[in-house]
Amino acid sequence: MPASPIPLSPLCQLPAGSTGRVCELTGDDSFCQRVREMGFGEAALVTKISGSSTSLCLVNGTRIALNHRAAMSILVEQLPASAR
Amino acid sequence: MKLPAHIALPGRRRPAPGPDRTPVYAMVGNPNCGKTTLFNALTGLRQKVGNYPGVTVEKKIGVTYSQHGRPIQVIDLPGAYSLAARSPDEAVLRDVLLGRRADTPQPDRIICVVDAANLERNLYLVHQILDLGRPVIIALNMMDMAAAAGMKVDAAELEGALGVPVIACEAVHGRGLVELKLALSRLELPLARHRWDVPVPIAPAVAEIQASLADNDARTPLIARAEALLLLTDFDTVRVAGSKPLSPRTHELLDQWRQRWVQEGTDWSAVLIRSRYDAINLLCKDVIRRPREAGPSRSDRIDAVLCHSLWGWAFFAVIMGALFYSIFSLAESPMNFIDEHVAAFGAWVKGAMAPGDLRDLLTDGVISGVGGIVIFLPQILILFFFVGLLESTGYMARAAFIMDRPMSKVGLNGRSFIPLLGAYACAIPAIMATRTIENARDRLVTILVAPLMSCSARLPVYLLMIATLLPGDVVPATTKAGIMLAMYALGTGGVFFFAWLFQRTLFPAAPQHMIMELPPYQPPRLGEILRHMIERGWMFLKNAGTIILGISIVLWFLTTYPKHPDPHATPTAQIAQSFAGQAGHLLEPVIKPLGFDWRIGIGLITSFAAREVFVSSMGVIFGVEGADDDTTPLRDALRGAHWPDGAALFTPLVCLTLMVFYVFAMQCMSTVAVVKRETNSWRWPLFQLAYMTGTAWLVCLILYQAGRALGY
Incomplete structure (x- = not known):
């Protein structure tokens, strides 16, 4: 039986306090490159601290703030609490 | 040591460092890695601060000393995440390292400052720099922060893996500086064991x-x-x-x-x-x-309050209130002190010299012109104290985070807020404070709109016009306050309108992705804040002062020459006869549709030195002594002023129109000078002059003509 596709959601929709894995970047090349260079690329683990319009996240121990447009461009897969 | 296969020795434009020449070091690192603190700790006050020609990126070159007392030059390069430049700052870093900038020596060696608490991301830039094949020293900074986060970072292990000196430091506490200086003093440095193969697909x-x-x-x-x-x-x-x-x-x-x-x-x-x-x-x-279980850090706990959807705003409002209050209240006494002493110095020079043009040039041109600018120094220092405090503690990034959403409605950046708030006091420090805005487009738009905020120099004009419009004994103070508030609101509305307009017309671009690191909270470093304040204050006096001095002399010349044929002519007759007076007459056809005559025209010309000069100019023109100290006789004189046909000049409508003119018009040569300096061209200050004064004229035309049509 084929595995069901992982449901992805934009980072801005990740609930506060939960952790997700970055799966896809959808912005322009320049944005994708900068995000990857900041260690926020595909497979990075990101914990949402707060915010929906402007998001505050924790990536590799660094707090990063993103505006709504940037958070919309980062698609994450939410991880269950036990997997963190 | 054996070089990796792809590495060959780079061609150098400078002779190799040796016993006769100490090497030039470049200091590089990510933003917020403590690079500037380390640079200051190494070089102390032996720094030269300037700009890279052609861009408004700060250039800092300092000198430290080797263990043998020989000077070592260190270039502090702008913070960057990568050599793939996305901003003018990052382009300067890349170009200096690649030896492309003729104005800066190509560094022989590179000090890479990395944040130990965030090592992987900081090593990304180091990894790119190692590709350049130059000797590198790694300063493993913020070891205390890493320890506080429960991490153990092994400097010796990193040194062993890379084969370059790795020095554990805590720049804030001065730890590791001696070891770093010893490493800088080494005659030979090994090249890194940089084992990295370019990925197969590329x-x-x-x-x-x-x-x-x-x-x-x-x-x-x-x-x-x-x-x-x-x-x-x-x-x-x-x-x-x-x-x-x-x-x-x-x-x-x-x-x-x-x-x-x-x-x-x-x-x-x-x-x-x-x-x-x-x-x-x-x-x-x-x-x-890393620790197995990491609880919330100190910064996380502070952020839970300061970035909270309710408490975050409350704290932000308190901080901004304190900033606003300090700029207006704390600056008042030193500003009065400067004002009094400049006036006393002018009077002393006047008494000590024989009457003549040279004396007038010195007292009325140079001393009053430059004094009128030095008076803003306390406000500049206070604003930069706050900017430094907020940057140094890490709150500045949070303030930008909180304000980003409302500011983005007009296409501005969260970081535009603090400069704009400072512009209520004076546009000059506000424009200088825009350097905290990383995005060049947002910075330029903020510079272009900041002078629309009603600064303190407009207050004397508003007060005189309100006093002329509404005599104190018949109109309640609340009405006057309401008019004043309306002027402030009009200026603020202008800021948002023009920011919105410029983002759509001059700099059209899709809404931007904003991604910003929030540094950990740290106690304020007062020494660094004071240094920042003094640097900014000196930069203002040195660079803006020279242009302002020139313009002051020109304005003095315009109000002094040609001389009135009667040597005993009154100041009123002299100014009417002068080039400025003639210009006022020439200007009259342009400003008459706004209800202004040639005498107001002279006030508009002379107040280009500073807006408040309008009041003293009106005093001279209408023959009222001491108009700056007590506006009542001047108010009465203005109320008695007439057009040649006998109609009153300063009608309520004209007073209101004049206030609105000062809300929008760019009546400030100091701002023009600072914008020229900060944008590195005359294009933007001239555009600003044209759009602001053009808007002032148009809005006043509509207001005055509509008022007239309605019978006022």
Whole structure:
């Protein structure tokens, strides 16, 4: 039986306090490159601290703030609490 | 030591450092890695601060001393995440390291400052720098922060893995400085064991483009390789390679590879970045020991309050209130002190010199012109104290985070808020404070709109006009306050309207992605804040002062010459006779539709020195002594002023129109000078002068003519 596709959601929709894995970047090349260079690329683990319009996240121990447009461009897969 | 296969010694424009010449070091690092603190700790007050020609990026060169007392030059380069430049700051870093800037010596060696608490990401830039094949020293800074986070970072392990000196430091506490200076003093430094193979999918492209850059574009082998890697992550060749065009062969190769990868669906940029991070993760495996369970850090606990949807706003309002209050209240006494002493000095010079043009030039031109600008120094220092305090504690990034949403409605950045708030006091420090805005477009828009905020120099004009419009004994104070508030609201509305307009017309671009690191909270470093304040204050006096001095002399000349035929003529008659008076007459046809006559025209011309000069000019023109100290006689004189046909000049409608003119018009030569300095061209200050004064004229025309049509 084929595995069901992982449901992805934009980072801005990740609930506060939960952790997700970055799966896809959808912005322009320049944005994708900068995000990857900041260690926020595909497979990075990101914990949402707060915010929906402007998001505050924790990536590799660094707090990063993103505006709504940037958070919309980062698609994450939410991880269950036990997997963190 | 044996070099990796791809590394050859770089060509140098400078002689190699040796016993006779100490090396030039460049200091590089990510933003918020403590680089500036370390630079200040190393160089103390032995710094030269300026600008890189052609861009408004700060250039700092300092001197430290080797263990043998020999001077070592250190260039503090702007903070950057990557050599793939996305901002003018990052482009300066890349160009200095690649030896492209004729105005800066190409560094012989590089000090890479890295944040130990965030090592992997900081090593990304180091990894790119190691490609350049220059001797590198790594300053492993913020070891205390890493320890506070429960991490153990092994400097010796990293040194062993990379083969370059790695010095554990805490720049804030001055720890590790002696060891760092010893490393800087070494005559020979090893090259890094930089074992990194370009990922297979892009390796042939790197080799071909590197060869073409070396053969056809006169690049040295290592620079060619670094540039080839940058070109593959950014196809904008002008952005990567500078203004000198690349050879057709290199262009052709880039186009071929790009087409091929697009067809194959290879994301070459992602492959390259991932490959670097894989190498870094491997490197850090034995360097970092993380705690098994990490609880919320001190910064997390503070952020829970300061970035809270309710308490965050409350705290922000308190901080901004304190800033606003300090700029207005705390600056008052020192401003009065400067004002009194400049006036006393002017009077002393007047008494000590024989009457004549030279004395008038010194007292009325130079001393009063420059004194009128020095008076803003307390406000500048206070604003920069707050900016430094907020930057140093880490709150500035949070303030930008909180304000980003409301400011983005008009296309501005969260970081625009503090400069705009400062502009209520004076546009000059506000424009200087826009340097905290990283995005060049947002910074320029903030500079262009900041002078629309009603600054304190407009207050005397508003007060005089309100007093003339509404005599104190018949109108309640609340009405006057309401008019004053309306002027402030009009200016603020103008800021948002023009920011919105410029973002849509002058700088149209899709809404931007904002991604910003929030540094950990730290106690304020007062020494650094004071240094920042003094630097900014001196920069203002030195650079703006020279232009302002020139304009003051010109304005003095315009109000003094030609001389009235009668040597005993009154100041009123003299100013009417002067070039400024003649210009006022010439200006009258343009300003008459606004209800202004030639005498108001003179006030508009002279108040270009500073808006408040309008009041003293009116005093001279209407023959009222001491108009600055008590406006009542001047108010009565203005109320008695008439047009030649007997109609009253200062009608309520004209007073209101004049206030609105001062809300919008760019009546401030100091601002023009500072904008010229901060944008490095006359284009933007002249545009600003034109759009603001044009708007003032148009709005006043509509207001006055509509008022007249309605019978006022």
